[in-house]
Amino acid sequence: MSVAGPVPPSPDDAASFARARLGVEADASSRFVGVEGSRLSGRATLRGVPYDAGALAVIYWRRLPEAALGAGVMNLVVTDRLMTTQGEDGRPHARVNLMAEPYVLSTSGLVEGPARPRGYYIARRATAGTGLEALAEADAKVEHAGSFLEYDDPRMSRVAIGPALQCVFHFATGEPFCDEAGCMLYNAHWQEELLAAQLGDRLCERHAKALEEMSCR
Amino acid sequence: MPIVRIPNVLSGQVGGRVCLELPGATVADVLDAFAAEAPELARAVAGGGIRVFVGERAAAPETALSPDDELFLVPSLAGG
Numbered sequence: 001m002s003v004a005g006p007v008p009p010s011p012d013d014a015a016s017f018a019r020a021r022l023g024v025e026a027d028a029s030s031r032f033v034g035v036e037g038s039r040l041s042g043r044a045t046l047r048g049v050p051y052d053a054g055a056l057a058v059i060y061w062r063r064l065p066e067a068a069l070g071a072g073v074m075n076l077v078v079t080d081r082l083m084t085t086q087g088e089d090g091r092p093h094a095r096v097n098l099m100a101e102p103y104v105l106s107t108s109g110l111v112e113g114p115a116r117p118r119g120y121y122i123a124r125r126a127t128a129g130t131g132l133e134a135l136a137e138a139d140a141k142v143e144h145a146g147s148f149l150e151y152d153d154p155r156m157s158r159v160a161i162g163p164a165l166q167c168v169f170h171f172a173t174g175e176p177f178c179d180e181a182g183c184m185l186y187n188a189h190w191q192e193e194l195l196a197a198q199l200g201d202r203l204c205e206r207h208a209k210a211l212e213e214m215s216c217r
Numbered sequence: 218m219p220i221v222r223i224p225n226v227l228s229g230q231v232g233g234r235v236c237l238e239l240p241g242a243t244v245a246d247v248l249d250a251f252a253a254e255a256p257e258l259a260r261a262v263a264g265g266g267i268r269v270f271v272g273e274r275a276a277a278p279e280t281a282l283s284p285d286d287e288l289f290l291v292p293s294l295a296g297g
Contacts (some may be wrong), residue, residue: 052275055275057272057291058289061222061289069235071229071233074226075225085293085295092295099294099295100224100292101223101289102226144286170226171225174226178292187296
């Protein structure tokens with residue numbers, strides 16, 4: 001396994017990312033090229049902007065070096081872009097990782113993907129349309145502090161290890177997830193489940209053994 | 218001829234190849250030819266488990282192709 005650093009962005013990349021934005025028609029994407037360029041050069045941060053996960057993967061895929069394309073090579077891209085796929089309800093859902101070429105892990109997906117505690121949403125809904133939404137959200141954040149991941153959360157790196165391992169397991173075995181709630185391979189749909197699985201720093205017995213066997217290869 | 222790019226992890230189903238050159242004037246044509254090479258993957262495409270992009274744009278079966286187009290097969294499996 002080798003670890004590569006970030007590839008410097010080219011001017012074409014901004015147009016590609018603008019087109020990958022969710023719900024942006026091709027002829028309207030040029031409006032976002034400037035801001036995507038600013039983002040790529042580190043002059044802007046865009047949080048909560050959803051992208052089509054598949055389109056993101058293709059952007060990264062097309063920029064992989066030839067040596068990264070081969071049966072035994074696993075490529076994993078970590079991004080702060082928020083990626084979405086279409087859910088069974090036909091609506092876009094924020095995702096943590098995508099088992100594609102390359103594998104993509106979204107740190108924004110860790111924040112926005114798994115749902116926050118129910119009470120958080122109840123407080124927000126109760127004030128919808130009253131002009132007090134921001135206040136209610138701030139209160140809910142205090143009330144539920146620590147029970148969900150936020151942007152710039154110091155726990156982010158630890159929490160991302162399990163979803164990265166899910167990608168490794170998918171590559172090695174075809175099965176990325178575990179049904180056991182305490183295992184780091186558990187596919188959490190709630191923030192509380194995510195934090196419990198990832199901050200517990202453990203794999204279930206079956207997957208711990210499988211990882212050990214992988215490490216010995 | 219258009220080229221079909223296959224994720225590394227799925228290349229075992231195409232004899233270890235990560236790209237195939239296949240004839241066709243539309244995405245559907247190329248996928249018909251692809252089905253002969255990799256029936257299981259073609260079924261996953263038909264069932265929506267794998268999306269098809271031409272260049273960086275999501276494609277439909279009727280999307281017209283030029284000979285130098287590249288098709289990317291993107292699995293939909295995601296976590297979170």
